[in-house]
Amino acid sequence: MGKSLSFDIAALLILTILIVSCILRKMTSGTQNRLFLVFTSFTWLATVFDIWAVALDNANSTNLPALYAAHCGYLIIHNFTVPLYALFVISLTDTWHKIRKSFWIRFALCMPYLVLFATLVTNPLTNKMFTVDSGYQRGEWFSLIYAVIAVYMIFVLGYVIYYRELLEFSKTLIFLSYMPIGLIAVMIQMLYPTMLVEMYGGAIGLLLISIGVQRPEQIIDSDTQFLKYSAYANAMKRNYRNGKNVDVVMLNLGNFSSVHAMMGYDFAMLVLEDVVEQIRRINRLLGNKGEVYYLDRGRFRIVFNERHHDRAVKAADMLVESLKEKMDFNDLDITRQPFVVLARCPEEITDFKMLMTFGTDFHEKLKYERRVMHVEDIFHKDLVQIHSNIDKIIEEALEFKRFQVYYQPIYSVEKGRFVSAEALLRLFDPTYGFISPEIIVTAAEKSGAIHRIGDYVLEEVCRFISSSEFRALGVEYIEVNLSVAQCMRGNLADNVLGIMARYRVPTEAINLEITETAASASHMQEILEENLRKLEQAGVSFSLDDYGTGYSNIKRVIQMPVKIIKLDKSFVDDQHNPKMRVVLKNTVAMLKDINMEIVVEGIETQEMLDFFTELKCDFIQGYFFSKPLPKPEFIRFLEVRA
Numbered sequence: 001m002g003k004s005l006s007f008d009i010a011a012l013l014i015l016t017i018l019i020v021s022c023i024l025r026k027m028t029s030g031t032q033n034r035l036f037l038v039f040t041s042f043t044w045l046a047t048v049f050d051i052w053a054v055a056l057d058n059a060n061s062t063n064l065p066a067l068y069a070a071h072c073g074y075l076i077i078h079n080f081t082v083p084l085y086a087l088f089v090i091s092l093t094d095t096w097h098k099i100r101k102s103f104w105i106r107f108a109l110c111m112p113y114l115v116l117f118a119t120l121v122t123n124p125l126t127n128k129m130f131t132v133d134s135g136y137q138r139g140e141w142f143s144l145i146y147a148v149i150a151v152y153m154i155f156v157l158g159y160v161i162y163y164r165e166l167l168e169f170s171k172t173l174i175f176l177s178y179m180p181i182g183l184i185a186v187m188i189q190m191l192y193p194t195m196l197v198e199m200y201g202g203a204i205g206l207l208l209i210s211i212g213v214q215r216p217e218q219i220i221d222s223d224t225q226f227l228k229y230s231a232y233a234n235a236m237k238r239n240y241r242n243g244k245n246v247d248v249v250m251l252n253l254g255n256f257s258s259v260h261a262m263m264g265y266d267f268a269m270l271v272l273e274d275v276v277e278q279i280r281r282i283n284r285l286l287g288n289k290g291e292v293y294y295l296d297r298g299r300f301r302i303v304f305n306e307r308h309h310d311r312a313v314k315a316a317d318m319l320v321e322s323l324k325e326k327m328d329f330n331d332l333d334i335t336r337q338p339f340v341v342l343a344r345c346p347e348e349i350t351d352f353k354m355l356m357t358f359g360t361d362f363h364e365k366l367k368y369e370r371r372v373m374h375v376e377d378i379f380h381k382d383l384v385q386i387h388s389n390i391d392k393i394i395e396e397a398l399e400f401k402r403f404q405v406y407y408q409p410i411y412s413v414e415k416g417r418f419v420s421a422e423a424l425l426r427l428f429d430p431t432y433g434f435i436s437p438e439i440i441v442t443a444a445e446k447s448g449a450i451h452r453i454g455d456y457v458l459e460e461v462c463r464f465i466s467s468s469e470f471r472a473l474g475v476e477y478i479e480v481n482l483s484v485a486q487c488m489r490g491n492l493a494d495n496v497l498g499i500m501a502r503y504r505v506p507t508e509a510i511n512l513e514i515t516e517t518a519a520s521a522s523h524m525q526e527i528l529e530e531n532l533r534k535l536e537q538a539g540v541s542f543s544l545d546d547y548g549t550g551y552s553n554i555k556r557v558i559q560m561p562v563k564i565i566k567l568d569k570s571f572v573d574d575q576h577n578p579k580m581r582v583v584l585k586n587t588v589a590m591l592k593d594i595n596m597e598i599v600v601e602g603i604e605t606q607e608m609l610d611f612f613t614e615l616k617c618d619f620i621q622g623y624f625f626s627k628p629l630p631k632p633e634f635i636r637f638l639e640v641r642a
């Protein structure tokens with residue numbers, strides 16, 4: 001009875017579909033994709049040789065050269081898939097750099113198969129592996145094949161266990177399922193020699209890997225066909241964990257969001273397509289050595305192995321040159337503003353979180369200079385680390401009471417003395433020193449820590465107001481800032497009034513500052529208005545901070561229970577401009593006509609003071625009088641000027 005080819009033919013169909021699928025899904029770039037394609041192709045070729053060999057056996061062929069060629073070809077190719085499987089696990093962990101550095105790992109990967117290969121090639125002379133003279137028969141050395149397979153399987157298991165932190169658990173299980181499926185297939189074929197299920201088992205194992213591990217829809221962006229943000233994050237996280245040195249070319253299109261907002265999605269995609277084509281062209285010219293990612297909103301990354309540092313430098317230069325010129329899109333000239341930063345990781349950016357934080361918005365913080373920028377030139381290393389570790393810094397500051405409240409005096413033009421002060425948050429970290437309040441507030445709003453920080457500031461202010469020292473200073477009230485996130489807090493009013501009651505602070509002693517951003521946010525008007533209504537009814541006054549920064553709606557201003565308007569420092573900085581002087585005079589006159597009191601921030605010279613005093617502004621705040629001071633120094637400042 002001849003051997004059945006049904007399972008081999010089924011395997012050939014599955015493997016053909018897998019190969020075609022890889023090509024159609026464009027899973028041909030990147031080491032892992034290429035290796036999977038090679039793995040599948042060799043399995044397909046081994047199946048073809050198996051069909052040829054079995055067909056000859058079933059026909060009782062006496063063509064010895066053909067029989068040896070078919071059986072040797074099958075065993076050589078089929079067993080080559082075993083080291084390919086081992087190489088695939090190396091690709092999954094992205095630890096090629098470690099393989100290159102270790103002679104013994106390379107030796108362990110190559111030697112078993114080379115021994116087997118030599119034995120199979122010389123088999124027509126020795127007949128130690130198999131004979132075909134009177135039908136196919138296994139030889140006395142055939143068990144060497146199973147020994148070699150066992151060596152590679154032990155290698156794979158050991159490698160997976162050693163680098164388990166670099167692998168996703170679910171994908172690892174699917175990847176490892178290839179081994180038991182193959183083992184079951186071998187056992188079935190040994191028990192039932194006429195059922196050729198070994199190649200079918202391999203095909204099923206590869207199908208599972210394709211479905212569960214090689215999933216392009218999860219890692220490839222549909223618009224650009226580059227790898228997604230998640231793939232970039234996982235790859236870079238893995239690089240940091242396994243100590244792999246890479247060069248990252250970061251490209252952020254500075255005005256992509258503006259183009260998208262003004263011209264619409266279709267036009268933005270035209271711009272994006274041109275950038276994608278330029279990146280593909282550059283990478284192709286450099287031998288496709290860069291792994292390209294599209295994160296979102298016009299942000300691209302090209303990652304080069306440290307061996308290709310020169311290519312990374314060239315890629316960055318070529319990107320700037322190819323993208324900095326104006327382009328004609330549908331008869332419109334578009335400037336793309338390519339912000340290109342070259343970073344060596346982990347040498348210049350020492351951890352994963354720091355890398356992701358830095359890359360998010362560097363184009364918003366830097367001046368567009370039409371050149372390649374380097375991390376060390378544009379961003380102080382400590383500042384990168386601060387951004388990376390800011391959540392931890394804030395939590396430790398709250399836990400160990402490192403936050404401080406400073407006070408900047410506010411001068412009354414009418415009364416000729418200091419009548420109030422603005423409470424300002426400060427943090428001195430033992431590792432990084434003073435940290436900008438802007439960094440703290442931005443991060444704290446994202447993490448939710450802003451509410452605890454806000455409570456801390458208000459408590460410190462109330463504690464100060466309730467002290468005998470404060471009563472002796474003659475200060476009428478303290479201004480306390482509310483962030484956007486605090487204004488969105490449903491129980492803000494109850495919380496503020498509860499803290500004030502705890503310290504027996506009269507409501508007229510606190511003035512709450514609301515930023516224009518908070519006042520203009522339509523999605524939170526109902527919450528904000530309810531909070532303001534409760535606080536106003538309790539006697540708390542309000543001021544509008546940063547007036548004139550571009551968010552103001554004068555209708556909103558007159559509807560809010562605000563009695564003080566704080567002119568933004570940008571008014572002061574541009575007060576020598578004749579047009580700005582006209583704007584200032586009319587703005588002040590308008591605000592005075594609707595019975596608003598005006599605070600001018602950022603006054604630093606006598607000339608500034610005289611100009612705004614002449615405009616009849618009510619209060620002056622700035623370095624001309626004093627910088628923000630710690631409480632003891634603030635007390636001494638006012639005592640001297642009493």
